[in-house]
Amino acid sequence: MxxxxxxxxxxxxxxxxxxxxxxxxxxxxxxxxxxxxxxxxxxxxxxxxxRRNNAIAVVASQPQNRLFIDPFFDSHLRGIRKELVHHGAQPVLLFLEEPEEYPRVGDFLGGGHVDGALLFSLRADDPLPGMIERLGLPTVFGGRPLVREGERVRERVYVDADNRGGAREAVRHLVALGRRHIATITGPYDQEASAVDRLDGYRDVLLDDATPDLIERADYTRKGGADAMAALLDRRPDLDAVFVASDLMASGALQVLRERGRRVPEDVAVVGFDDLAPIAETTDPPLTTVHQDIEGMGRLMARLLFSRTGEPGEGRAAAVAEHPLSSVVTPTRLVLRASA
Amino acid sequence: MxxxxxxxxxxxxxxxxxxxxxxxxxxxxxxxxxxxxxxxxxxxxxxxxxRRNNAIAVVASQPQNRLFIDPFFDSHLRGIRKELVHHGAQPVLLFLEEPEEYPRVGDFLGGGHVDGALLFSLRADDPLPGMIERLGLPTVFGGRPLVREGERVRERVYVDADNRGGAREAVRHLVALGRRHIATITGPYDQEASAVDRLDGYRDVLLDDATPDLIERADYTRKGGADAMAALLDRRPDLDAVFVASDLMASGALQVLRERGRRVPEDVAVVGFDDLAPIAETTDPPLTTVHQDIEGMGRLMARLLFSRTGEPGEGRAAAVAEHPLSSVVTPTRLVLRASA
Missing domain, CATH: 1.10.260.40 (lambda repressor-like DNA-binding domains)
Structure with a gap:
């Protein structure tokens, strides 16, 4: 023309x-x-x-049913959407579940349709982060990505909660209650950094008292929490407290404690992690748990990304120069309810 | 160049x-x-x-929490994703909740990033369908769109279940059980075609016996179902059956019947609609309900859309000529469990 x-x-x-x-x-x-x-x-x-689309990809490489059932992602996405819409950018969701979906998502992300990506990729063996880095697309992670030993990667920018500090506070509370045999139900610590950090926080407080028979690994699901609680009770019938690394797992653990005739908190004190209102407020008894501001973390992810891409309407180069980019760890706090 | x-x-x-x-x-x-x-x-x-992206938008103009909590959308999306991925197309999700999100979604859909749209827009007053039609983007609806009286629109292609036929079968089953006072809890029939059709099916069978005091309108939520059941019991304590237009509402209704000391099915027989396994199989008692193949409907939506856009790799004009496009209504069937 x-x-x-x-x-x-x-x-x-x-x-x-x-x-x-x-x-x-x-x-x-x-x-x-x-x-x-x-x-x-x-x-x-x-x-x-x-070279601007005013669209941001939100990419989640997790099973769809975990995303949909877990209120965690719902809150995260709510925060992200609010912030993006406020800044005039369109959130575009991409889910990956099967290996054959990866090349197609790579094509789309590399195809100039979006200005950046917010990435929920929590498994250490996920090829997605490397793929996006090769595309050169500005990216912010939801949760600290777990890097395999020896793997060399560029610094990855993330927003996460203070998982280790929150776990410490939870376990200190159980110690202060006079509990002597404090068990923990962990997340998948070979795969997700949050699970590693929450277990480290438990160990920080208990030191040599954190014997392996008090630690049971699970998978952040309700059923996983129930099975882990049963295994712990079989192995250590003397346990008088348990720090459970997610509210969803804690709801499963509470059910098993009830079935086994253990009173909560009289016989066994229980502390969860997340403070997801639909779970923590409705368990029997209501759950003492570690609060993290999930929706706020979603908003922060979006803001961090804009500091790289520039806000819609402003030049990208200027934005990058003005706002140096680094990861953010947000504070947690213990919320006392009836279970501990 | x-x-x-x-x-x-x-x-x-x-x-x-x-x-x-x-x-x-x-x-x-x-x-x-x-x-x-x-x-x-x-x-x-x-x-x-x-003009090809090998990407298809899945657009849902509903509150995010309804989408995430309702297993209906989870199944639909699973079917859509399977079919799109099988055909080499990337599903791209866009959620709309607030009015200020509409112009931005319009920009993205009109911006040449996607080849077509699968649309979940169920409210009669939603501006989204008209907006997408003006963009000229090939579109298939999930569920028959409800058109306001007097509104003139192009024919809208949709995939839906036989809601009216399924409701008829449910109510005929209650009649065959010898029930005399059969109530119904409906969906929002001023807003969603499925609610209209399921109420019409109930009326088709009961004719003059479908008196207004046996009909209570709700909103497809669990709480709505519970409140409607309470209202019906207050008004018609003699009712001995209820056809509930969704499983989620039926689970709320069952809870109220239990609280009021009515045995199911002895005192009150209950039939639901949807056959969502996580609900219908775990209610107490397990729910007799109308099955629809939700995942299959998702797959059909994707296939219908490809018949307009052409499959990735083939020319669009050829595709449109070969496959004339029309809506599809899929069959339903009654699944007998313990509640009726």
Missing amino acids: AHRSGVSKSTVSRVINAEPGVRAEVAERVRGVIDQLGYVPNSAARQLVT | AHRSGVSKSTVSRVINAEPGVRAEVAERVRGVIDQLGYVPNSAARQLVT
């Missing part, structure tokens, strides 16, 4: 985007050619010039 | 896309200019020529 109208490409794009700096006569000529060609100034054309 | 290399635009695009029909010497010249300009053949440029 630049050829036909006899003006430069940048002039054409200024006319298409209604930017100033084009003489009225020239603008008229360009518009005439546009009409003649039946040219529609779609975003694909605009994008060649501005 | 066509200008600089002295060849036609279509020749440049053939070179970029590595298509045949360009003399080696010409291709070399084009590649030289590409190198000189530092030009990267990104998908935005390719898309100007092919």
